[in-house]
Amino acid sequence: MSVQPVPEGYHTLIPYLAIDDAAKAIEYYKKAFGAKERARMDGPRGKIGHAELEIGDSVVMLADSFPHASTVPPSDAGATTASIVMYVEDVDEVVKKAVDEGATITEEVEDRFWGDRFGTIRDPFGHVSGRSGLTSRTFRRGRWPSAPSRPWQR
Numbered sequence: 715m716s717v718q719p720v721p722e723g724y725h726t727l728i729p730y731l732a733i734d735d736a737a738k739a740i741e742y743y744k745k746a747f748g749a750k751e752r753a754r755m756d757g758p759r760g761k762i763g764h765a766e767l768e769i770g771d772s773v774v775m776l777a778d779s780f781p782h783a784s785t786v787p788p789s790d791a792g793a794t795t796a797s798i799v800m801y802v803e804d805v806d807e808v809v810k811k812a813v814d815e816g817a818t819i820t821e822e823v824e825d826r827f828w829g830d831r832f833g834t835i836r837d838p839f840g841h842v843s844g845r846s847g848l849t850s851r852t853f854r855r856g857r858w859p860s861a862p863s864r865p866w867q868r
Contacts, residue, residue, distance in 0.1 A: 724773055731776040731841055732785040737775060739839045743767055746815040746837075747800070749774070762772065765773050769800065777786035788840025797834070798843045805831045805847040813835070813844075 720726055731830040733739045740762075749767040757763030761778035779787050788794040802808045805823050813819060816838040823833030823845070830846040837843065 728773050729796070730785065731774065731780045731839075732769075732787045732790075733776050733839050733841075734779060734787045734789050735824065735839070736765060736776055736778040740765060741836040742815055742838060743769070743774070746817065759833075765787060770802075774798070794825075794840055794842045797845055798841070800843060802847050805833065805849060806847050807847045809833055809835060863864055 731739075740749070740751060740754075742850075744751070744767075747769050749769045752766040752768050752773065753764070754762060754766075757766040757778060757780065761780070762776075764775065764777050767774045767776070779785075779790060782858075800808075809817075809819065809823050812835050817835040819831075819833065820836050820842060820846075821834040823831060826832045831843060832846045834842055834844045
């Protein structure tokens with residue numbers, strides 16, 4: 715019997731977040747996004763060494779920051795260096811719930827030229843995430859529609 719390269723219940727790419735106060739972040743993600751805790755390994759001094767959350771059909775891994783780790787939380791970096799996009803049924807409702815739980819809006823939710831209703835938030839732990847719901851199939855498979863303004867062309 716051969717070993718599968720991707721374990722059952724996981725996808726090929728999984729974000730791994732370094733967080734200040736991972737235990738608090740887990741509770742936030744549960745309340746804001748309906749995350750289910752799949753695994754938690756305690757680390758030294760009451761920190762979380764590794765945790766796995768299921769949000770929809772995807773997994774997010776996270777841990778408290780530790781010395782000599784390969785990643786640092788946004789508070790240590792002074793910025794976030796990645797973003798996570800989450801497709802949801804009702805973008806406006808999910809963003810509202812996230813804000814009610816402590817997130818701040820960094821990009822208002824609106825219908826975008828590529829066919830998604832999209833907006834971004836910064837969670838209380840400094841990570842920026844995009845929330846998206848499909849409104850049409852305007853952009854798919856590499857075709858950009860004409861748009862009045864594209865941020866990278868300003």
